[in-house]
Amino acid sequence: MSESRAHRTRRRLREALTEDRLLMLPGAFNPLSARLIQAKGFDGVYVSGAVMSAELGLPDIGLTTLTEVTSRAREVVRITDLPVLVDADTGFGEVVNLGRTVQLLEEAGVAAFHVEDQVNPKRCGHLDGKQVVDLDTAVRRVAACVNARQDPATVIVARTDVRALEGASAATERAKALVDAGADVIFPEALVSLEEYGAVRAAVDVPILANVTEFGKNRLFTAAELRSVGVDLAIYPVSLLRLAMGVAEVALDLLHAEGTLESVVPHMQTRARLYEVLGYDVWRRFDNSVHDFKLDS
Template identity: 65%
Template sequence: MLYSDVTAHDKRVRFREGLAGDTLLRFPGAFTPQSVRLIQEKGFDGVYVSGAVLSAELGLPDIGLTTLTEVAGRSRQIARMTDLPTLVDADTGFGEPMNVARTIQELEDAGVAGCHIEDQVNPKRCGHLDGKATVDLGTAVQRVRAAADARRDPAFVVMARTDVRASLPGADGLAVAIDRAKALVDAGADAIFPEAMRDLSEFEAVASAVDVPVLANMTEFGKSELFTAAQLQDAGVRMVIYPVTLLRVAMGAVERALDEIASAGTQRALVGDMQTRARLYEVIDYAGYNRFDDDIFTYHP
């Protein structure tokens, strides 16, 4: 009933242990606290909170319009619903290095297991869109140093994301991205998120070049092919996120449902595709709340 009783620290330790293990970690992106319950039930390793999803939920494009307060608040709502570790997209840290430091501590207080900080300029853009620009290496390093130094729980995972590969699409782009990844590890990054890799060989090159875990972003309609978990693991990747998949599936269903109601005048044909009331009550543990009422609220000695 209510929230997870696993502490934030224990989730962070579990996350680090998973990253150090031999099996690829799979983190689907959650778009509601209820969806987190399903992610855990289906046996995934963790939960991802995507900046693109949070922006879309607010009806906004993913161009750096969301605030630290909005991201930390939503992250808290999601992280407390699951025993799994939660990784959060913290964009560019919401400002200069001091703002990055505050971002880390706010996200620690939200109970998440870690976050990633990227090296785009402000305002940032979605990682798989054209027209991105990255900050100079010195600024990128400052952000990661600020993040690593600000954490109070040493188990909190600070991941560094670099978008250099997409902003330098030529032959030298991968080499620059690898050099930057190495510098970000030296600055204190616990893991590297190389955004918009073109193929498996690029993931393999990054993973071979750094001595920390590497994350792959398997977002639909992006720069990277949708590789399987087995392919990514063979390439040396330690973690994969599916950031917008569940939201896209859900919103596709919403649009089709609205079309059906508009054309047919009833939702009758849609009922077979719906989550039933019984299943909803099972997911949110309605019976647990009833037991609380019976045993405590309505208890008569």
């Protein structure tokens, strides 16, 4: 039996994680932006819970549902050939619910997902006032994901938010326990220095992930800086949404004040480029193949 497209993508991600380089995964705020991420040559696409919440006009406190997240994941997977990493928050329920979460995410075709050790309701990883579950519960969450996984190539990323509450050394110790539970990648959230990333790197023998987010607890480390301390993946979860919304605000103010957007047309994506990203030509050829035919006499 031939390998599924999803399995091939997962294997490709695992192989890329063995290479001596930083994988960069910008966050897609809709399927179209995922297509653009691929066109620009990035290593993968990230589907952020914070972005999904924002799209729905909701704060990032665990209000999105498993159905909403898997639906968006499926839409993004369909539009790109890149590996897709999805934010699964705390698993959408208790430990027992993680089995269903993993099942649906794998069925959606994602290459990887991350589950975290915050309590419900969770909050953005760079906000104050977070709480985390005890170590045993955190370990059981990861173990549940491992046990529920149907495709061994699916990459399970364990996120820990303990740094903000108990310090960097606690994050390192928890990271080791999550690796022992079967995590394929460690995501230590809201570390504040390159040295802290280096400490986690030295403590575990699996790849580590850095969240590069604007207005967060740390400065915006460059790709070269992150790689210098052994970081293997970097996600840029909300960057494209923030840029799009920032430009949209400027344009709306301009339209309200001047009654026209003519002055900012040069900054817009052209119709031709939009059609190129959308793949209009592919659909045109498909349409012609259906209509341009002759019946045998």
